Amino acid sequence: MRKHLLAVAIATELLLSSTAWGADDAGGILKEAKTVLDEAVSLEGGWTSTQDLIKESEQQLQSGAKDQALKLAKQALAEAKLSLERARELNKNWSVPKYLTK
């Protein structure tokens, strides 16, 4: 069991270290959140709440509140990823409701 946990921890660490930003780098996370949000918007599936989180995180970062900025940036990235996933799914599965077809 312990070996499994250790393997998961190492894999997670490797994954994090392979990204351009560290887990505590609000600026880097924000950058990725914006990229993912842009992709969701290009699929007509972006969320305004993600834009708000990014804006708020940037403001916190500018005022020096790094912890709060990081928390918001992580939230923004998670939301952006979710919106992108939902946009892909919803774009694939739209349909005209049955009561408006023959």
Added chain:
Amino acid sequence: MTRACRHLHLPLLTSLACALLFAASAGVTRAGPQEDLQIYQDFFKKRFPTLSVEDLSNGAYSFSEDKKKQWLDIMEFPPYEVAIEEGKTLFETPFANGKTYGSCLDQGGIGIAHTYPRFDKATGKVVALAGALNACRAANGEKTLSTFKGDLANIAAYLTSTSRGKPITVTVPDDPKALAAYEDGKRIYFTRRGPREFACYHCHWVAAGARIRGNELSTAVGQATHFPTYRSKWGEMGTLQRRYKGCMENTGAVALKENSDGMNNLEYFHTYMSNGIPMNAPGTRF
């Protein structure tokens, strides 16, 4: 037999079954614009048998006697009158090169608003009225403006006033690109978006006549007839695309960009479903 079936290299019997399957699915999902129009307008005729299609052009006020009375009181001195006057002046004022907006539009722009959005064969794209005015500005070396509000919305108010009472006549010509634009508008209309996963149709078909907080929801058919509109909430005129933006943002979705292909296609599809209903624009809404 469909090309898709032929490409599968199936035995004869299987190929026939495949072709039948494709034909059947085409019959269900590939209704053309005219069939759509019939289905959409019939839906509301059955759902609200006491309302005429003209009533639908009055939007949500057809569902509340009290609000209709307030609205009719406002209409005694319609707030859009100023916009019509300003729009007329702007429309007739020549550009720096001496030309006017009228030089870019059929019939000098008078009495044609009920035929917009139009499919432009040259570009293969849909053009909404405010977009056509902006294209005219660009073609004459003028700076482009917002197609949501301001000068172009006021000019649109003037132009639609010259079409008031004429039946909406949006056409989807026999051109694959026109049909594709119409179908794209339909896709946008029926696709869920935003964190609440609402599509346009969720509020304006089965829920039409019901309330969201204190506001009655208007019917999808008839909405496009009264834009541009003076909305008290805005304190000025706004185009149909401005309203789309508000609707999309209400669902938590990032709105499509103004005068984008998506917005224009959405307006094309949405306005087409009001074909035959007299234009009731410019309008006034709370």
